[in-house]
Amino acid sequence: MEPLTNRTDIIQKEKGEKREKSEKSEKREKGEKSEKREKSEKREKSEKREKGEKSEKREKSENNKTHAIQPSYIKLFSIPDECVLNFVDNLIENIFNEYTYINTVNNMKIKKKCIITNLLQAQKQFFESNKIENPIFYYNISEENVNNIYNMCNDDKIDFSLFYEARRVIELAKQNFLIYENYEKCIFGNDYATKQEFENYIKKYLNKNKIYDDKIQNTVVKIEFKEELISAMQVVKKKNLYFLQIQNKKKIKKKMIPFLCNHEIGTHLIRMINHEKNNLKKYNIETCNITEEGLAVINSMYSLKENKFLFLLTPALKYLTVCLAKFYTFSKLYIFLNDFIKDSEKCFNFCARVKRGLINTAQPGCVYHDQFYFIGSYSILKWYQNINFDLLYSGNIGLHSLKSISKFVNIKNNILPYFLSNQKKKVDYFKFLEQVSYVNGITPECCSFLCNRKKTITEKKRIK
Structure with missing residues (x-):
């Protein structure tokens, strides 16, 4: 039995060793x-x-770059109404160029607007009806005069050549901010100024631009607050008096004050004063509202030049609102815009501006005035390399008049805004124009009526 036990032990031992191994x-x-x-x-x-380190370095590098936003040329702000899009396609004869610009300028000569006298009441009734009942507007002039202005600023005078460009700019902003209010918050912040702070800033701004709030060559500038204003601020001339009218109803954001001053004083008021000083009426030089408002848009944005999101969003929205208002009632227009412009009062004002001239806004139709801003700013950004801005400040003149105006004015006598007052500031201003052009996907080009480039045979045929 012992050998068997030994064998068993050996086997178990081997198994144990194998298990250990x-x-x-x-x-x-x-x-x-x-x-x-x-x-x-x-x-x-x-x-x-x-x-992560590379990404962080890349982000820092991108933030330090002049060109921070890569524009998209394809995706467009969506409009669900296919019928309207088909109508628009038929209305777009040419893409925007020098000749569509001149035709549009010739079509849009009427600056006079109808002033709505029951704006606040109409707004209240519209919201009480749950945004269904289209407002009835009353005006400061007779119904006949209202109809005359409306007929001169409606129908075939509405421009569609930048319809797709406006939608593309809006989509660029929407991709970054989703809604209009987010964009405004990024641009203007949340700090509000008092009425007194606003007035004090205006007085300092006038002095900074050598337009004293008392007199400039027998010209008096006065500040007044108004209730029934759609705009936050505007310049009005009455005889020899210039009035800076400010909306009294709402507080204004602090960052918006220099923005508004560059727009209303740095552009409109200075050019109005220069227009009179240069006696341009004598030479039959026509005023140009498109260039006037376009330049004002760009100058107002200059106060925000440190911000990389310099989209032409508000001008593009105004332009598109006019295009759609040609086909939409007030209520339908509001419902469409309210998907992007969430602030109900702001959205109402967008609609009311384009429906000025209609008494019953249940009718489709609009006036063209709110298209000035996008057409004007777009054209300046496209051709800025050929523009003499000292000459452009000679008065309320269009880009197409610059060559002819040079024979009648001495630009050394022109008042210029502080941001164009010397060569260094002009270099900074041109860098800013380059940046805004890029961000909005606008490719700068040579303009035949601003430079000495000879027209091709095709271009000459187009003029005829």
Whole structure:
């Protein structure tokens, strides 16, 4: 029996040794796998850290670049109404160029607007009806005069050549901000100014631009607050008096004050004064509202030049609102815009501006005035390399009049805004124009009526 026991012990011993070897082998394999896994995890962490550092460096680099936004040329702000889009396609004869610009300028000569006298009451009734009942507007002039102005500023006078460009700019902003209010918050912040702070800033701004709030060559500038204003601020001339009228109803954001001053004083008021000083009426030089408002848009944005999101969003929205109001009732227009412009009062004002001239806004139709801003700013950004801005400040003149006006004025006598007052500031201003052009996907080009480039045979045919 003993040999059997020994054999059993030997077998068990061998099994035990094999088991030990197997366990050691498993431990070794587990250790190796664990070591590999740790190395792999360390490598992954290292790679992630490197990627993060590269990404951070890239972001910092992008933020330091002049060109921060890559424009998109394809995706457009969506309009669900296919019928309207088909109508618009038929109305777009040519894409925007020098000749469509001149035709549009010739079509849009009427600056006079109808002033709505029951704006606040109409707004209240519209919201009480749950935005269904179209407002009835009353005006400061007779119904006959209202109809005359409306008929001169409606129908075939509405421009559609920049319809797709406006939608593209809006889509660029929408991709970054989703809604209009987010964009405004990014641009203007949330800090509000008092009425007194606003008035004090205006007085300092007038002095900074050498337009004193008392007199400039027998010209008096006065500040007044008004209730029934759609705009936040506007310049009005009455005889020899210039009035800076400010909306009294709402508080204004602090960052919006220099924005408005560059628009109303740095553009409109200075050009009005220069127009009179240069006696341009004597030479039959026509005023140009498109260039006037376009330049005002760009100058107002100059106060925000440190912000990289310099979209032509508000001008593009105003332009598109006019295009759609040609086909839509007030209520339908409001419902469409309210999807992007969430502030109900602001959205109402967008609609009311384009429906000025209609008494019953249940009718489709609009006036063209709110298209000035986008057409004007777009054309300046497209051709800014050929524009003499000192000459452009000679009065309320269009780009197409610059060559002829040079014979009648001495630009040394022109008042210029502070941001164009010397060569260094002009260089900064041109860098800003380059930036805004890029952000909005506008490619600068040579303009035949601003430079001495000879017209091609095709271009000459187009003029005829």
